[in-house]
Amino acid sequence: MPWSPEHKQQTRDKILQSAxxxxxxxxxxxVSINQVMERAGLTRGAFYKHFNSKKELYSEAVVYGxxxxxxxxxxxxxxxxxxxxLYLSEEHVNSVADACPLAFLVSDIALRDEESRQGYQQVLKGFIKRLAQSTGKDMETATIASILMVGGVALARAVDSPELIEQxxxxxxxxxxxxxxxxxDVVN
Amino acid sequence: MPWSPEHKQQTRDKILQSAxxxxxxxxxxxVSINQVMERAGLTRGAFYKHFNSKKELYSEAVVYGxxxxxxxxxxxxxxxxxxxxLYLSEEHVNSVADACPLAFLVSDIALRDEESRQGYQQVLKGFIKRLAQSTGKDMETATIASILMVGGVALARAVDSPELIEQxxxxxxxxxxxxxxxxxDVVN
DNA sequence: GTCTATACATTGATAGAC
DNA sequence: GTCTATCAATGTATAGAC
Structure with missing residues (x-):
């Protein structure tokens, strides 16, 4: 029974990763709390020693992911x-592994509480800024690219036809x- | 009691509009079936004389909308x-009136059954093709614009900050x- | 075709033993 | 801190009267 001081933190992390x-x-x-805990190797009852509600878990999990x-x-x-x-690939769209919550949850977030949306917003801001910095382009160009990336993956996930997904x-x-x-471009 | 021959069709339409x-x-x-029927001025029990399941209603409602x-x-x-x-406006994003399911449901659709996704897909194909035809541009340009429109509205709906929404x-x-x-552009 | 009543399953959250 | 057991609420779908 490893009840070491960091045991709780490790368990919390496993729950977050599963979630x-x-x-x-x-x-x-x-997603049910049951599923999340099972995947983390625990049972329902233990959940509320780590989080206060499903909403709180979701909010933290989106940022964590x-x-x-x-x-x-x-x-x-x-x-x-x-x-x-890699981002705009079929592997990402059909991923069984980890994927980008920005794209996968873009219209799930809109239905959630303020904490969840603000977490998402911070991540998105960082995403755009990172694109701008690493390319030396302005924020508008980085915003265009972000919409194309996030919107492209989200749209590709919404349809079935392989041809349309590829397009x-x-x-x-x-x-x-x-x-x-x-x-x-010099013209612009 | 207007049980005219087209009464059932009218009721069905009211349910679809509400849904x-x-x-x-x-x-x-x-959304619960109760809500849908209440908004259509009816009660739960009547629903299953018009549709076989909630999934079927959703599938038809997305295309209808x-x-x-x-x-x-x-x-x-x-x-x-x-x-x-109009499409890329705050009024659309915060609409209490009708809005575009392509943008609002882009990552809701990915979680639904095949019928729903195929309905969505047909609408999206029509959307892209219409943009191409009405501008005389090629399909690739129309696809870029569609991703920017749908993705832009979806992303704007996912965040809170008025500045970021505007951006x-x-x-x-x-x-x-x-x-x-x-x-x-001649250069291209 | 619409109503009321209800069967039945799921699930978020809590209580209490260990 | 984790477990089992349980409560309470919600919501899909069906049955049967009118």
């Missing part, structure tokens, strides 16, 4: 061209690369 | 510049207008 995965892929309503995604993907991949390939992803990929990676 | 509004603004799970939106807005407004102003909407508006309305 981030389940919520990102299934939204708020289709987004930050994890950022750290594991963006931070260790210096090549932005490759990041765009959406390839178009968003090409245009966001054009916006972010090509040299400034 | 389209409620589902578009609140997603599948936060999208087509209504298209007919009432796009068809009677010849000025595309003005259409973009997202204005950027998406300017870029989609540039894509759709400006003359071809």
């Amino acid at each position: 981030a995965h389940l919520f990102t892929h299934n939204g708020f309503n289709k 987004a930050r994890r995604m950022t750290r594991d993907r963006l931070d260790r991949e210096p090549d932005l061209d490759r990041i765009l390939d 959406i992803l390839n178009t968003a990929k090409a245009e966001s690369k054009r916006q972010l990676l090509e040299a400034e | 389209a509004h409620l589902f578009t603004h609140n997603g599948f799970n936060k 999208a087509r209504r939106m298209t007919r009432d807005r796009l068809d009677r407004e010849p000025d595309l510049d003005r259409i973009l102003d 997202i909407l204005n950027t998406a508006k300017a870029e989609s207008k540039r894509q759709l309305l400006e003359a071809e």
Whole structure:
């Protein structure tokens, strides 16, 4: 029975990790606390020693999942061209692994409470700013690219036809690369 | 008691209209059949004489709402510049009136059954094709503009800060207008 | 075709033993 | 801190009177 001082923190992290995965892929309503705890290797009853409500868990899990995604993907991949390939890929859209909550939950968040939306908002702001800084482009260009990336993945996830999915992803990929990676046009 | 032959059809339409509004603004799970029927001026029990399940209602309501939106807005407004102003406006994002299911439900649809996703997909295809035809641009340009429009409204709905909402909407508006309305660049 | 009443399942949250 | 047991609420779907 390892009741070491950091045991609770580790358990909390396992719950958050489980919740981030389940919520990102299934939204708020289709995930039960039971599922989250089972995936974390625990039972329902223990949940409320770590969080006050399902809403609170969701709010924290969205930020947790987004930050994890950022750290594991963006931070260790210096090549932005490759990041765009990965983000706007069928593997990401159909991912069984971790995915980007910004895209997967974009219209799930709109239905949640203020805490959840503000967490999402902070992550989105960081996402846009990071794109701007790493490319040297202005905030407007980074915003365009962000809408294309997040909107592209969200839209691709909403349809079935492989051709349409490919059309959406390839178009968003090409245009966001054009916006972010090509040299400034003298005409503009 | 007007049990005229078209009475059932009228009732069905009232249910669909109520459902389209409620589902578009609140997603599948936060809407109950009770709510839908109340808004249509009926009670729960009558529902199953018109539809077989909540899923079936949702599937039809999404298409119904999208087509209504298209007919009432796009068809009677010849000025595309003005259409973009209306679509990418705070009024649309915060609408209490009818809104575009393509944007409001983009990540709600991904969680539903195949029938719902295919309905959504047909509407989206029509949306892109219409943009291409009415501007004379190619499908790729129309796809970019669609992602910016749908993604822009969806993202704006996910955040709280008025400044960020404005930034997202204005950027998406300017870029989609540039894509759709400006003359071809000779350089490209 | 619409109503009221109800069966039945799910699930968020709490209580109490260990 | 984790477990089992349970409460209370919600909501889909069905049954049967009118």
